[in-house]
Amino acid sequence: MAGRLNDDFLRRAERSIVGGVNSPVRAFRAVGIPPLFAVRGKGPYIYDADGRRYIDHLMSWGAIILGHAPPAVEAAIVRATRRGTAYGLSTPIEAELAEVIKSAFPSIELLRLVNSGTEAVMSAVRLARGYTGRSKVVKFEGCYHGHSDGLLARAGSGLATFGLPDSAGVLPSFAAETLVARYNDLESVRAICDEQGDKIACILVEPVAGNMGVVPARPDFLAGLRQACDRIGALLIFDEVITGFRVAWGGAQELYGIRADLTTLGKIIGGGLPVGAFGGRREIMERLAPLGDVYQAGTLAGNPVVASAGKAVLELLRKDKPYEALNLAAERLTQAVAASADSAGMPVWIGRVGSMFTVFFTEGPVTDYESARRANPELYADFFRAMLGSNARVERSEGVLLPPSQWEAAFLGTAHLRNDIVETTAAHAAAALEALRPPDGPVPRPSRARGAI
Ligand code: PMP
Numbered sequence: 001m002a003g004r005l006n007d008d009f010l011r012r013a014e015r016s017i018v019g020g021v022n023s024p025v026r027a028f029r030a031v032g033i034p035p036l037f038a039v040r041g042k043g044p045y046i047y048d049a050d051g052r053r054y055i056d057h058l059m060s061w062g063a064i065i066l067g068h069a070p071p072a073v074e075a076a077i078v079r080a081t082r083r084g085t086a087y088g089l090s091t092p093i094e095a096e097l098a099e100v101i102k103s104a105f106p107s108i109e110l111l112r113l114v115n116s117g118t119e120a121v122m123s124a125v126r127l128a129r130g131y132t133g134r135s136k137v138v139k140f141e142g143c144y145h146g147h148s149d150g151l152l153a154r155a156g157s158g159l160a161t162f163g164l165p166d167s168a169g170v171l172p173s174f175a176a177e178t179l180v181a182r183y184n185d186l187e188s189v190r191a192i193c194d195e196q197g198d199k200i201a202c203i204l205v206e207p208v209a210g211n212m213g214v215v216p217a218r219p220d221f222l223a224g225l226r227q228a229c230d231r232i233g234a235l236l237i238f239d240e241v242i243t244g245f246r247v248a249w250g251g252a253q254e255l256y257g258i259r260a261d262l263t264t265l266g267k268i269i270g271g272g273l274p275v276g277a278f279g280g281r282r283e284i285m286e287r288l289a290p291l292g293d294v295y296q297a298g299t300l301a302g303n304p305v306v307a308s309a310g311k312a313v314l315e316l317l318r319k320d321k322p323y324e325a326l327n328l329a330a331e332r333l334t335q336a337v338a339a340s341a342d343s344a345g346m347p348v349w350i351g352r353v354g355s356m357f358t359v360f361f362t363e364g365p366v367t368d369y370e371s372a373r374r375a376n377p378e379l380y381a382d383f384f385r386a387m388l389g390s391n392a393r394v395e396r397s398e399g400v401l402l403p404p405s406q407w408e409a410a411f412l413g414t415a416h417l418r419n420d421i422v423e424t425t426a427a428h429a430a431a432a433l434e435a436l437r438p439p440d441g442p443v444p445r446p447s448r449a450r451g452a453i
Pocket of ligand 1: 116119121210211240242266267
């Protein structure tokens with residue numbers, strides 16, 4: 001709930017920073033309240049400027065999986081920082097992080113570290129074009145791959161939140177190189193491949209969609225994309241910026257048993273610091289400069305503080321293997337939310353894979369962008385505010401922070417596995433859903449609230 005200091009920080013930020021935010025969804029426009037300013041986090045909790053505590057299910061948009069300020073990561077960052085923060089030369093830690101990533105992703109023989117997910121995907125697409133000598137990219141409606149020109153065509157995430165079909169400033173000639181197919185619809189892919197197969201450099205996909213809300217890929221969908229790429233000689237790029245080290249140690253590729261030609265990573269591999277990576281088959285990656293003719297570079301790429309933080313996180317994940325526990329906790333939470341929605345007569349559809357999930361305010365099924373867009377963003381905004389505790393009908397001192405948009409993913413991390421956090425979130429959700437029940441009027445027909453895995 002925004003209070004005095006939050007409001008002061010916002011007014012100050014608005015004087016110098018566009019819209020007061022450095023990334024549009026942070027403005028909370030879709031949920032109708034002023035944005036929160038975070039000042040601190042510990043474990044599963046995030047604290048706003050007015051000292052309110054929230055159970056955090058935004059988790060830096062999936063970038064942190066161990067919770068806030070885990071001691072091992074803090075220690076790694078401090079140790080690295082004491083030796084200097086940047087050299088512009090290679091450092092030993094970069095290969096150490098790369099080796100851990102390779103050990104999790106058998107499809108990655110060589111990789112390169114970059115500074116963001118946007119950069120990773122942009123570079124992977126350039127490499128795919130350079131390698132194949134072809135120009136077109138197939139992407140899917142509602143998938144988001146960062147904000148590079150050409151990939152903003154019918155993208156999810158902030159564009160879905162703000163209802164923008166595409167961004168101004170992207171030249172039509174750029175966007176024309178992007179062919180948009182329908183998620184979970186192999187027919188739409190086949191039609192594009194039949195028509196333009198010899199011009200297609202790559203098929204780019206979120207193997208679990210997170211940016212139209214969580215929409216699991218049907219297993220035959222990903223296998224079909226693999227076959228389509230093999231048939232037309234295009235590269236299959238899995239954008240695992242969210243799913244990498246999230247849905248399984250080896251990402252969606254491990255979960256679904258599909259090998260991508262190129263993989264993009266971000267978020268978790270930087271331990272909460274800015275990062276991205278792309279990698280894949282040796283013969284493709286060797287086309288990158290300095291070995292090959294596809295140029296890509298970065299002053300701060302592979303930064304030693306970032307790589308130290310990322311390696312600390314991945315080593316803990318490798319040691320503790322929390323994925324089954326995360327999956328079970330998220331299943332417990334989403335089943336409880338579905339049951340509460342049923343008893344409050346609120347039709348919801350829950351999309352979930354492992355520890356990423358979305359409560360869609362629609363009867364569903366939600367299988368692609370079109371069905372995701374049928375969800376009711378006003379109901380979601382009410383739910384968001386009630387969870388936060390800024391709804392007059394739900395009064396309490398502690399809130400729950402969800403993503404501030406219907407079309408984004410919520411997350412559970414290892415810090416949520418302790419101390420009944422999941423049960424507390426579920427109890428808050430039950431109260432929030434109950435508060436959404438129309439005060440008068442007939443009780444709506446109970447839905448088949450569903451949890452999909
Ligand atoms: N790909 C996917 C699947 C993403 O979810 C995101 C960001 N949420 C990106 C790429 C872009 O990453 P970044 O914001 O680090 O540029």
